[in-house]
Amino acid sequence: MRKVMTMLLAGASLAGFTGTAGAQVAQPVSPTDTPAAAAQEADDTGAPGDIIVTATRRASRLQDVPLAVNAISGDQLVESGFQSLTDIQYQLPGVQFGNSPNDAGFRLRGVGSAGGFSSSSEQNVGTVVDGVVVPFGNPVQSLGDLERVEVLKGPQGTQFGKNASSGVVSITTAKPRLGEFGGTVNASYGELNDYNVGASVNVPLGQTAAMSVYGFARGYDGFVRNVVRNEDWGKTDAYGGRAKLYWEPSSDFSAYLIGDWSRSKQLGPGQLWTFNRLPNPVSPVIAARNASVTALGVRPGFDNEVSVENTGGLIDERNYGASLELNARLGDYNLTSITAYRRLDLRPTTFAIDAFPQDVFTARDSGNDRNFLSQELRLTSPTGATFEYVAGVYLSRLRTGLDGFFNSAQLRPALPFSASPQLSITAGQTSTRTKSDSAAAFFDGAIRVSDTFRILAGGRYSYDWVDASSRSVVDPLFPSGAGPNGFTVPYTARPLSTGSTKRGDWSGRIGFEAKPQDDILFFGTVARGYLGPTVTFSGLTGSRVQVNPQTVVDITVGAKTQLFDRRLTLNGNIFYDIYKNLQTSVFNGLEFLTENAGGFEAAGFEVEASWRFSRMFSVNAAYTYSDTYFTDYVTACPDTSASTTIVCNLPGNQFQARGLPLSGAPKHSVQAGANLDIPLSDSLKLDGSATYYYRSEVTYDPGELYARQPGYDLVGLNIGIGAPDGRWRVGAFARNLFDTKFQSAVIVLPFTTPGGVVNWNTRDGRRTLGVQLSGRF
Numbered sequence: 001m002r003k004v005m006t007m008l009l010a011g012a013s014l015a016g017f018t019g020t021a022g023a024q025v026a027q028p029v030s031p032t033d034t035p036a037a038a039a040q041e042a043d044d045t046g047a048p049g050d051i052i053v054t055a056t057r058r059a060s061r062l063q064d065v066p067l068a069v070n071a072i073s074g075d076q077l078v079e080s081g082f083q084s085l086t087d088i089q090y091q092l093p094g095v096q097f098g099n100s101p102n103d104a105g106f107r108l109r110g111v112g113s114a115g116g117f118s119s120s121s122e123q124n125v126g127t128v129v130d131g132v133v134v135p136f137g138n139p140v141q142s143l144g145d146l147e148r149v150e151v152l153k154g155p156q157g158t159q160f161g162k163n164a165s166s167g168v169v170s171i172t173t174a175k176p177r178l179g180e181f182g183g184t185v186n187a188s189y190g191e192l193n194d195y196n197v198g199a200s201v202n203v204p205l206g207q208t209a210a211m212s213v214y215g216f217a218r219g220y221d222g223f224v225r226n227v228v229r230n231e232d233w234g235k236t237d238a239y240g241g242r243a244k245l246y247w248e249p250s251s252d253f254s255a256y257l258i259g260d261w262s263r264s265k266q267l268g269p270g271q272l273w274t275f276n277r278l279p280n281p282v283s284p285v286i287a288a289r290n291a292s293v294t295a296l297g298v299r300p301g302f303d304n305e306v307s308v309e310n311t312g313g314l315i316d317e318r319n320y321g322a323s324l325e326l327n328a329r330l331g332d333y334n335l336t337s338i339t340a341y342r343r344l345d346l347r348p349t350t351f352a353i354d355a356f357p358q359d360v361f362t363a364r365d366s367g368n369d370r371n372f373l374s375q376e377l378r379l380t381s382p383t384g385a386t387f388e389y390v391a392g393v394y395l396s397r398l399r400t401g402l403d404g405f406f407n408s409a410q411l412r413p414a415l416p417f418s419a420s421p422q423l424s425i426t427a428g429q430t431s432t433r434t435k436s437d438s439a440a441a442f443f444d445g446a447i448r449v450s451d452t453f454r455i456l457a458g459g460r461y462s463y464d465w466v467d468a469s470s471r472s473v474v475d476p477l478f479p480s481g482a483g484p485n486g487f488t489v490p491y492t493a494r495p496l497s498t499g500s501t502k503r504g505d506w507s508g509r510i511g512f513e514a515k516p517q518d519d520i521l522f523f524g525t526v527a528r529g530y531l532g533p534t535v536t537f538s539g540l541t542g543s544r545v546q547v548n549p550q551t552v553v554d555i556t557v558g559a560k561t562q563l564f565d566r567r568l569t570l571n572g573n574i575f576y577d578i579y580k581n582l583q584t585s586v587f588n589g590l591e592f593l594t595e596n597a598g599g600f601e602a603a604g605f606e607v608e609a610s611w612r613f614s615r616m617f618s619v620n621a622a623y624t625y626s627d628t629y630f631t632d633y634v635t636a637c638p639d640t641s642a643s644t645t646i647v648c649n650l651p652g653n654q655f656q657a658r659g660l661p662l663s664g665a666p667k668h669s670v671q672a673g674a675n676l677d678i679p680l681s682d683s684l685k686l687d688g689s690a691t692y693y694y695r696s697e698v699t700y701d702p703g704e705l706y707a708r709q710p711g712y713d714l715v716g717l718n719i720g721i722g723a724p725d726g727r728w729r730v731g732a733f734a735r736n737l738f739d740t741k742f743q744s745a746v747i748v749l750p751f752t753t754p755g756g757v758v759n760w761n762t763r764d765g766r767r768t769l770g771v772q773l774s775g776r777f
Contacts (some may be wrong), residue, residue, distance in 0.1 A: 019652040043645075054148050054172065055502045057159065057336075057380055057390050063560050065524035066456065066513035067155040068573050068606070072096075074146030074174075078186065078774070082716075082735070085149070085171065086138045090714065093622035093671050094152055095169075098744060108153045108167035109575065110602055110626040110665030115525050121706050122657060123529060124583070126156070126164035126552075128282050129171045129259060130323065132340040133161060135372055135398055139342070140171055140566040141238045141262045144186055144198030144214035146490040147172045153606075154554045154575065155529030157507030158444045158458035161394060165507070165529030165552055174209035175256070176246040183777055188733070192763075194220040208249050214242035223760050225270045226307040229356045233268030233307060234763060240319075252329040254363075261320040269313030269351035272761040275300035276746055277706055279756030288416050293607040296357065301708075303741050304759060311352035311362055318345040322371075332382040343371040347497060354751055358416050358747055361410035361751055364477075383446075389445030394438075401433035406642025408475045410488070411751065422478070422488050425541065428493045430472040432537045436443055452515050459508030462532065465500075470537035470544070492541050499535035503549055506530065519562040527554045531583055548581045548596050571572055572607040584663070598632030600662065616679075621672040628665040630702070631656040638704040639754035646703045657702040664745070666711075668696040688719040698745050700745050706757040712742045720772065731772040739767035740741050 051062045051071045062071050070092045077087065086097040096107040104110055106125040128135045140146065149419025151170050167392040183201035188194075191531035198216035205211060217239040222232025240262025273475075278300050281287035290552040291543060298306050303760040321342030328335045346367035354360035378392025407428040412422050430564040444458030472494040480490045511525030531550035537543065558573025579600040604627055637648035637655050648655045661667070701707035715738055742765045749756030 002203075031706075037599055044543065050549055053148070053632075054260075057378070058137070058383060058388075063077060063519070063569070063571075065519065066511070066521060066560075067525060068556055068558060068575070069150055070146055070153075070608075071150045073148045074143055077143050077146065077149070082143070084170075085143065085146075087139065088151070088169075090691060090716065091671065092626035093608055094153065095151055096664070096669070096695070100647060106167075106169050107664065108151065109577070109606075109624070110576070110628040110662060110667075111166045111579075111665070124162075124166040126160050126168045126496070127636070128160060128168055130173055131325060131338050132321075132323045132342075133375075133396070134191040134321075134342060136218060136342075136370055137317070137344040138264075139260065139262075139306060139319060139321070140173075141240055141264060141319075142198050142214075142218060143195070144184070144216055145174050145200050145212075145214040145242060147174045151358060152579075153526070155507060155509070155527040155552055157529050158442055158460050158527075159390065160438060160507055161396075161442075161460070161462065162437070165531045165550060173242065173244075173258075174200075174212070176212040176244050178246070178248065179204050179207065179365045180210070184775070186772070186774040188772040190728050190733070190735075190768040190769055191406075192221045192223060192271060192768065193764070194768050194770060202441055209245070209247040211239065211243070211245045213243045215239075220268055220763060223763055223766055224274060224305055224307050226268070226309060227573070228308050229312055231312070234272050234761065235267040236264065236558050236763075238262060238264040256325040256327075257322070257666065259320075259322040261318070262488070263316070263318050265317075266315040266425060267313075268307075269311075270309070270315050271310070271351070271353060273309070273353075273355050273758040274304045275355060275757075276304065276759045277757040278301055279329065279749060279757060280754055282753050284418060285414060288360075289358065289360075291526070291570065292416060299365065302743070302746075302759065306357075308327070308357045309352055309355060310357045310359065313349050314347075315349060316347035317354050318347075330379075334380040336376075336378050336380065338374075338376045340374045341372070342361075346746075355749055355756075356415075357674060359410075359412055359419070361409065361414050362407045363407065366404065366406050368400060368405050370398065370400040371402065372399075373397045377707075386448045387445065388428075388448075391443045391445075392441070393442045394442065396438045398436040398438075399434070401431065404431065405433070406431045406473075408478065410478055413751070416585075419486060423489050424475065424480075424491050426472060426492045426552040427473075428472040428475040428478075428480075428544065430470065430494070430542050432468065432470040432542075434466065434468040436534065438532065439463050439647075444511070454513045456509065456513060457525075458510075459502065459506060463504035463507045464532035466502070466534050467498070467500045468535040468537060468544075468605045469496060469498045470494070471543045472542060474756075476570065477725065481513050491630070497537070497542065497544060499537070499544050499546065501533045501535055501546065501669055503533050505532075505551070521560045521568060522558070523560075524557040524598050525554075527556070529554065531775045534594075538593060545593055545595060547583055547594055549582045550579065550581050550596070552577055552579045567610075567612045569610045571609070572605065574605040577602040597630055597657075598634070600628070600630050600633070602662075602665075604629045612720075616677050617675070619672075622670070624669045626665065626669075627667055628662040629659055630657050633660075633702065635702055636705075638701060639748050639756075641704040642699075642703055642708075651688040655703065660702045661699060662702050663702065664698050666696045666698050668694070668711075670694040670713075674755065679697050680721075683723060684721065685724045686719075687729075688723050689717070691716040700747050704748060706755070707747050709743055709746050712740050714738075714740055722774075726776055729772070729774040731774075733772060735768040735770075735772055736764065737767060741765050 006713045071706040089095045089097045103558045112125050129139050136596045152168040156168045160168050185199045187197045196218040196760040200214040202212045219237035222235035242260040243266040278290045309621040326337045348366045374396040376394045381389045399689035408429045409426045411425050440462040443459035447455045454616045478488045506528040509525050509527035514522045529552040534547045536545045554577045556575045562569050582597040584597050604625040608622035637653050672692040674690045678686045695712040698710040713737050718733040720729050723731030743759045745760040749758050
């Protein structure tokens, strides 16, 4: 059955071989063009490339934007049975999402965020919600009020700043509608008690204002069985809401106020580890630990879903914020101000990272709270002029380690034979704080040379000030010497250590756009991205790491075409990226830390296609090839070398990782799908969709033999029946139809001998069959 489904999807996709890779700076449109007007034009054509994008501050058809971008509507995500923002990786080419520290956040073209547990570094791939840069957490826990998601690839620092050196994921939520009363409701239920409910209401406040409120609750049961604690780890519950007020007293002024709050809880530690491979039993201690695992009936392997950790945990976080956007017309120009504040509160938790049923490693974390304040002011020139531009200034402050944050960790290396010695590897309670200030001025524009050719140019200068400090104090639960939890090997609390850095640098781009016909566009850009310096301290040992600025030069050339009355869309681009001082996360045997790799390159291409046979049936497919490799990277030697060519002959047991791929970066990824929409009567329609996703093998530690995951593919299905105007719909869905097993990551086990490997489990690696109900009024 699976092979038949895969061949059907692949055959349908080949009807129009792959391509929507490109967009970022808006194509010139008439002065009267607005998102609404552009959307109406798209509705008239019905072409799949006619989704409207505004991430570059101007409304344009996706096909008219001359850089690499993809987009998907919120309705498309929900109707496909997906539940969270991270699921766009299964819908859009060249996008991945990781949950583990050395593969955290979004990846575009194989390159993504690289922060460790205690890292204060910025993101390589930025997240922007309603025009606001969000540097931490997941600000969108539900898809119910999303209008669209846009993915911009390559350096986007010109408009989005230093946290977008590899790309941007831009989310736009639904704005309140003037003069309309209405609302939506949606609910779904699936295996593992997977539930998702949400509702919104839009209320007009006179003729010039409106407000909307959206609330949601979602969650699922645990999927990792802990046989020691008799718990199902991974059980998650999230709930929250978003309120918006929009006021437009005249055509020359508007104000848009947004506030959101959400809470997410997970039973178990953040790392849902199960044994993939037991460490080599080279000592009686390790042999005894291994025996305690097998005595519990656990069979280590890639498919192992049973944990034997004896230390529990509960992840509890609150994410909230507010933004105010003001727009004022100054003649033909538009002045925009966006003021935003966000905070992430992480509640205290306990955890262990030894994977064994003994207290080999235990830790307490008070919760690394952080907040972010930003102010942007920009001026947008008239659309359609010979010289178009967006120019502005940006200020921000990011603080981490708020409210007395601390870590405390203990190691008992002789277990299971003896609880002594007991070592405080954090020297008591260690506390780290970081403050990062940033200021920038930017300019992004286009010059029309002729009716068919434009020159693209832009630049941004950013300056960063980073101050960090770390210290430890005696832990009252594990003091030096005798204490309430036994005798701890005497230690000395670390005195205050500080670090600071400041640096200014530029990012920008130059390129061209050629449009010989209305539905044919060629583009090319050379862009420079910049990720600022930072200072990080180990959350366990307090050691300081000075992280240098990262730069990247990206060359992208592409084409976007639509043929046969826009029924066939064919897009593609080729890219070549050269990184210097890549900020990447590595595991040093104790924890993940951010450090610099001297050199790194990524080269490849993206192709995408869609064929609209009729308004009732369409197919699409996409393929991304991204070859990532270090050109200069001296790092710790692997526990078990994957190749005889790896020579550990450098000081500090290190080796040169030149030629090895970036952690978590697949070389090949494929998406394909088919969509069906059949009117059954004037009051009834049938809709359905099928999706296919493939990701090739990845490694998670340079040169490590066992820290890798084989390639895998996923199939999703969705079918529904409802009213043609969307007033109601009942459907059924399947995510990961064939129950394909895959992990968030496969990493080396710390605090043990070579050979130990653990799976980092993910909910997506299990099948979910379910039903949906939605309606609007």
